[in-house]
Amino acid sequence: MKKQTIRPYLTAFRIRALLETQYRGAALGGVITQAFFGLVLAYLYTALYAGGDPAGLRDTVTYVWLQQMFFRVLMTSDSELQNQIMTGSLAYTLCRPVDQHAYWVCRDLAAQWVGALMRMVPMIALQFILPLEVRMALPESPAAFLQFLLSLSLGVACVAQIHTVTSAITMKTLDSRGFSGMISLLMMILAGNIIPLTLFPETVQALLRYQPFAQALDAPIRMYQHAQGTAEFSISLAAQLAWLAVLTAGGRALWRQHLRSITVQGG
């Protein structure tokens, strides 16, 4: 009945990407906020390390800046789905002959990538005028950078899937604030945005590295800082792929189940 092509998804991606470029004010606000937080944190860590471990400090400062640069990846806050559920216009979207889950994932991916790129350029430019001691470092080697890019694209996909799981649950509860607020906070902590995951005690490192939220930015940043050997690199990638598969399957299942019984609000 339905002829499946990839075109509608590409279009959804493009439209959301174009929309994202219209929010220049929001992007500017984001850059100022992230730059201020990055600067304050960089100085805080300078004081914490107090000249004790220059290599460790450099790594931590770089970690902080990368987290701030890619903040948009974690928080796309696409309120469109929520709005559509609350106003009932979701009914029209449901009529479209596309796979709903994939459609919304494409939109989210567009917001994440374009939003992050828009914020990244000024943030990198900023690095050139910052005092030397709070600048971020370059990737350790070209290999490290390639590993970082590969892992980052998987990480962004993982976050998009986490978002669909969250929105599936809001679809059910219709309460956007309480639950998604908690998830955002969990994400900020467990993705390493509030403090680098590398600074947590050794005993919980293994646990922290392989939980789903760490796949987003923590895994790529570790590669950026230190190119990984084949064994370690494969384990990291396998963890990302595994979580991506689990989250996608879970998200799809939840969406299928919830869309079947969705109540269209409003009138």
Next chain:
Amino acid sequence: MRYLYHAMRMQLKCAAQYRASFLMQSIAQCVMVGGDLLAVTVLMNRFRGLGHWSAEEILFFFGVMQLTFALCECFGRGISNFSYYIGGGEFDAMLLRPQPLLVQMIGNRLDARRLGGMLVGGAALAMACLRLRLHWTAGKALLLALASLGSFFLILGLFLIEATVSFFSVKSIEMVNVLTYGGRQACQYPVDIYPRPLRLLFTWVAPFALCMHLPVSVILDKPLMDVPIWQVYAAPLAGFAFFAVMALVWRRVGVTHYRSTGS
């Protein structure tokens, strides 16, 4: 004053109608501030202190900041969410009522959910006190009260800047959040760990150092600045002054140029 009391009681009654929701949201607030507490704990566990401050002293600073900030969010929600009054046209109604605008703004929105944040901040403060075995005197207690009160008004003043901006643009609030949330993030640590430009910013522009860090450092017997003791007691006045200036700016720049969004 009676109006304020009355309005706030009504707000509390409203909140009490949705007990389960209220409880959930208070717990969410607890968890949020708890996340910050976790961050400080992890950092202190890793680094054992910050400059010449011990882990317990940092926890003390953290507690004072979080407690005060949660209080501000509780009482100052009408100011920090001022753009809703403008966007919704509710401000027009406020202009007509025979009550001072600021009193109305504070009275109309009391956010009791912030109790969760206050609890966590208070707990951090109490824990730090216990571990430090502070030698309390009446003077120190007075100093702590003054520091909280001064910082309370300082943060309300920062909220007022947001409110003033929202007269001109309802959308650019995100940018102004840097002042409040950035200030909280930066100044939950004593200001002397930062380089000169940030130190000057937080001493003379948004005077967290004068309102909060200087008195608290004296309570901890590690004075931040070498000044006579009466000046330490007077320093939190900077918060009141900041609030007064911002209220004036809000009034002169904002309210006088207000044009209704219409409906």
